[in-house]
Amino acid sequence: MKNRLLLLLALLLLAARVQTLHAHELGKTRATAHFAADGTYVIDVAVDPAALLSKLQILAGRQPDTDVPASEIAPRIEALRAVLLANVKATFDDVPDRPTFTYIPDPSTIRLTGHVPLAARSFRFAYDLVLGAFPLTVDGRTVWLTGGQESEVFLLAGAPAPSRLHVAGQYLALGFEHIVPKGLDHILFVLGIFLLGSAWRQVLLQVTTFTIAHSITLGLTIYGVVSLPSSIVEPMIAVSITYVAIENLFTVTLTPWRLGLVFAFGLLHGMGFAGVLRELGLPRSEFMTALVTFNLGVEAGQLAVIATAATLLTLGLFTRLRRPACLLIAAVGAYWTIVRIF
Numbered sequence: 001m002k003n004r005l006l007l008l009l010a011l012l013l014l015a016a017r018v019q020t021l022h023a024h025e026l027g028k029t030r031a032t033a034h035f036a037a038d039g040t041y042v043i044d045v046a047v048d049p050a051a052l053l054s055k056l057q058i059l060a061g062r063q064p065d066t067d068v069p070a071s072e073i074a075p076r077i078e079a080l081r082a083v084l085l086a087n088v089k090a091t092f093d094d095v096p097d098r099p100t101f102t103y104i105p106d107p108s109t110i111r112l113t114g115h116v117p118l119a120a121r122s123f124r125f126a127y128d129l130v131l132g133a134f135p136l137t138v139d140g141r142t143v144w145l146t147g148g149q150e151s152e153v154f155l156l157a158g159a160p161a162p163s164r165l166h167v168a169g170q171y172l173a174l175g176f177e178h179i180v181p182k183g184l185d186h187i188l189f190v191l192g193i194f195l196l197g198s199a200w201r202q203v204l205l206q207v208t209t210f211t212i213a214h215s216i217t218l219g220l221t222i223y224g225v226v227s228l229p230s231s232i233v234e235p236m237i238a239v240s241i242t243y244v245a246i247e248n249l250f251t252v253t254l255t256p257w258r259l260g261l262v263f264a265f266g267l268l269h270g271m272g273f274a275g276v277l278r279e280l281g282l283p284r285s286e287f288m289t290a291l292v293t294f295n296l297g298v299e300a301g302q303l304a305v306i307a308t309a310a311t312l313l314t315l316g317l318f319t320r321l322r323r324p325a326c327l328l329i330a331a332v333g334a335y336w337t338i339v340r341i342f
Contacts (some may be wrong), residue, residue: 028108029134031127035116035156043090043112045097055129056080059087059218074105087128087246088112089150092120093210116156127149131175133233142172167286168293175297178276180304185237186269188329190305192244193262195326197252206262207302213225213266214273215295221274222282222291227280233271235340240265241333248326274297 028048035041054064060083068076076173077084081101090097090112099112116123125136132145138154145151179186193206220226244265247258273295282290313321 018091020034029130029132029138031125031134033125033136033138033154034107035139039116040116040118040195041090041099041123043125045088045110045112047110047129048107049077049105049108052094052110052129053077053080054070056083059083059123061301066130074103084110084129089124089126090114091119091124091126091150092156093122094124114212121152121156123156139300140248144174161299164286164289171290171294172297175294175299176301176304177297178273179298179301185241186298186302187305188241188332189237189265189269190245190302191309191325192241192329194247194306194309195248195322195329196254199254202254203306205259207306209259209262210266210269211299211302213263214298217267217270218273218277219291221271222277226271228271230272232276233268233275235337236268237265237272238333238336238340240268242330242337243333245326245330245333249323249330 026095026192028046028246030046032045033041033043049070050068050073053076056077057064057080060080065076085098085101088110090099095117097114097117099114102111102113103109104111110241123138125138125145127134127145128148133144133146135142136145136151141154143151164261179261190207190210193210194200196206217226240261243261277294
């Protein structure tokens with residue numbers, strides 16, 4: 001049993017290390033396309049230079065270099081331009097174009113330039129050098145793609161506004177994804193709520209309080225009514241995780257004090273959600289739809305965490321695993337608190 005707990009702690013700390021300072025930031029990959037009046041186009045893809053170099057070397061059949069000096073990354077990427085261009089696709093009227101490639105070191109950006117074919121009416125884009133989701137912005141309109149996925153069609157004469165149903169589905173999925181699998185800090189906080197005691201009334205009261213609180217600050221922060229810097233919000237979210245886990249070690253009773261703290265911590269978590277939503281961007285034509293469905297996606301993610309925990313801790317497992325789980329959650333929260341402060 002002791003060895004299993006040590007292994008679980010090691011895995012949690014490893015996952016925590018990935019999310020230390022910027023738990024709510026998205027990946028670095030972002031693509032922006034602009035079409036000029038003179039018929040030229042520019043597509044800038046912001047990238048993580050070290051990760052990009054490793055991927056290009058692997059695709060070229062080479063062993064990835066380690067500890068590459070910053071001054072050497074740019075020329076090595078330039079040397080692999082043929083591999084890079086083979087994994088990027090700019091298509092006009094279903095005909096692939098061959099853009100010119102330039103690597104800009106500061107900030108690390110792949111710049112693709114070319115000329116729009118005469119009479120071309122549509123544009124599509126695909127980028128195969130990233131595994132997760134990334135945003136593509138075309139003249140002010142943002143859509144989300146995964147690595148290797150080709151974008152929807154953009155009309156060059158002016159892209160139509162996305163439909164309400166499309167926006168709702170997209171932001172619902174993004175909200176859920178921010179909890180499962182990307183929101184380890186929120187997952188641990190929700191588990192801390194769940195592990196107070198085995199009474200479902202206690203769980204529902206805390207989850208409802210937390211939901212109301214983070215919904216309030218999510219909306220107010222997006223509208224610019226309230227704001228706190230991430231240097232305060234992120235450490236305090238880590239503190240909230242540590243607190244609920246430690247309190248669980250001393251009580252199994254839900255008190256008004258506990259509900260008050262869950263509400264206060266929920267306000268902080270809402271600001272964290274808002275930070276993500278700002279980075280995602282909200283379509284002007286369906287601003288409220290995106291805001292509401294993102295929040296609903298977050299709620300669905302939280303319910304999925306609780307449902308999974310309830311399934312795993314049925315019968316006598318709740319009593320046996322409750323204290324070890326709380327200790328592990330408190331340790332990870334304390335670790336995050338220290339790292340995010342310093």
